[in-house]
Amino acid sequence: MPIKPLHAEHPVEEISVVSETGEVDAALEPTLDADALRRLYRAMVLTRKLDERMIAMQRQGEMGTFAPGRGQEATQLGQVYPLEAKDWFSPSYRSFGAQLWRGWTIEQLMLLWDGFFEGFAPPEGVNDLPFSIVIGAHVPVAVGVAMGLKYRGSDAVMLTNFGDGASSEGDVSEAMNFASVYKAPVVFVCENNGYAISMPFEQQTGVKSLAHRGPAFGMPGLRVDGNDLLAMIVATRRAVERARAGEGPSLIEAVTFRMEMHTTADDPKVYRTDDEVLKWQKKDPIVRFEQYLRVKGALNDADVEQIARDAVEQVLAGREAFRRRAVPNPREVFNFVFRRPSAEHDAQKAEYLERLERTLGGQTPKPV
Numbered sequence: 001m002p003i004k005p006l007h008a009e010h011p012v013e014e015i016s017v018v019s020e021t022g023e024v025d026a027a028l029e030p031t032l033d034a035d036a037l038r039r040l041y042r043a044m045v046l047t048r049k050l051d052e053r054m055i056a057m058q059r060q061g062e063m064g065t066f067a068p069g070r071g072q073e074a075t076q077l078g079q080v081y082p083l084e085a086k087d088w089f090s091p092s093y094r095s096f097g098a099q100l101w102r103g104w105t106i107e108q109l110m111l112l113w114d115g116f117f118e119g120f121a122p123p124e125g126v127n128d129l130p131f132s133i134v135i136g137a138h139v140p141v142a143v144g145v146a147m148g149l150k151y152r153g154s155d156a157v158m159l160t161n162f163g164d165g166a167s168s169e170g171d172v173s174e175a176m177n178f179a180s181v182y183k184a185p186v187v188f189v190c191e192n193n194g195y196a197i198s199m200p201f202e203q204q205t206g207v208k209s210l211a212h213r214g215p216a217f218g219m220p221g222l223r224v225d226g227n228d229l230l231a232m233i234v235a236t237r238r239a240v241e242r243a244r245a246g247e248g249p250s251l252i253e254a255v256t257f258r259m260e261m262h263t264t265a266d267d268p269k270v271y272r273t274d275d276e277v278l279k280w281q282k283k284d285p286i287v288r289f290e291q292y293l294r295v296k297g298a299l300n301d302a303d304v305e306q307i308a309r310d311a312v313e314q315v316l317a318g319r320e321a322f323r324r325r326a327v328p329n330p331r332e333v334f335n336f337v338f339r340r341p342s343a344e345h346d347a348q349k350a351e352y353l354e355r356l357e358r359t360l361g362g363q364t365p366k367p368v
């Protein structure tokens with residue numbers, strides 16, 4: 001008896017719209033008007049300018065540890081562009097580009113990365129969860145939110161992102177399995193940026209492509225050129241439409257590269273070569289989209305310069321607002337330790353506040 005090949009219910013698809021050399025796949029090219037295209041370009045440039053400024057601020061002692069996203073701007077913007085305001089977003093920490101698009105302000109993102117708890121509260125009317133630092137832990141929570149939407153009869157969907165390293169966490173597999181069984185309206189975006197801190201993708205997993213995990217869990221798997229904004233939009237749109245129609249989840253693997261350090265506490269020269277970084281520099285997502293827009297006649301030299309200048313101005317204005325609010329209050333340090341503080345805790349707090357008063361006198365910030 002010949003051995004019959006078993007076909008998976010869902011094939012894994014590869015999606016690219018604008019190639020590295022600028023060829024456009026006209027059959028896949030999404031129809032976006034000039035205004036939308038320019039808004040997306042502006043958002044990518046703003047993301048990069050913020051990224052650069054945050055690293056500089058950290059180096060100058062004005063910012064806490066920061067996780068840069070240079071190189072992942074297309075992945076970021078492409079995944080949130082197809083979402084509507086009623087939809088939900090549960091990101092990992094390297095997602096400030098997407099957060100800006102969703103309505104977070106620069107000032108707030110700076111407060112967040114500088115350790116001020118106000119920074120973590122999603123802005124009024126923005127259906128986002130605060131990002132998670134615990135790798136993969138937010139993915140089951142995102143599926144839970146999606147199930148809640150389904151129970152309530154809403155047609156809103158949840159989109160959650162996580163890294164290649166996170167894909168090895170049990171939480172992520174459990175979340176994908178659960179979502180598939182219950183057809184939760186959720187889109188999983190795995191940002192495969194080549195590394196989990198110093199761990200290269202090849203040592204992270206035995207699969208060549210994480211998109212193959214989709215069919216393994218009973219959902220479509222889309223492997224997308226993550227440096228191609230339009231490909232990200234096409235793939236995410238498809239997954240969002242599927243979730244909205246009640247057909248269940250999809251997994252998108254966005255293949256991209258982290259151009260900077262893992263966080264400002266990391267030195268990537270220890271574990272990767274300059275050649276590798278140089279190879280990816282040539283695939284810069286902003287340059288690729290810029291060239292596409294130039295060919296379309298939607299952007300010229302003057303626009304490019306103006307947009308870059310505006311972005312820097314916006315970031316600096318955000319920094320000014322941040323500076324006005326970023327006043328650490330030493331009176332707060334005991335406030336977030338216990339929900340129900342013990343008598344011993346209260347006694348220590350009283351002693352601390354009394355000493356603080358003696359040392360700083362009237363110089364302390366507003367009392368709490």
Ligand SMILES: Cc1ncc(C[n+]2csc(CCOP(=O)(O)OP(=O)(O)O)c2C)c(N)n1
Nearest residue numbers: 094133134135163164165166193195196197
């Ligand atoms: C549960 C857990 N384990 C370990 C860590 C430490 N840690 C922080 S980031 C990171 C790597 C994550 O890599 P990846 O998922 O690829 O995301 P990327 O940083 O590349 O965006 C690790 C191991 C953590 N934060 N949480």
Ligand SMILES: [Mg+2]
Nearest residue numbers: 163164195196
């Ligand atoms: Mg990674």
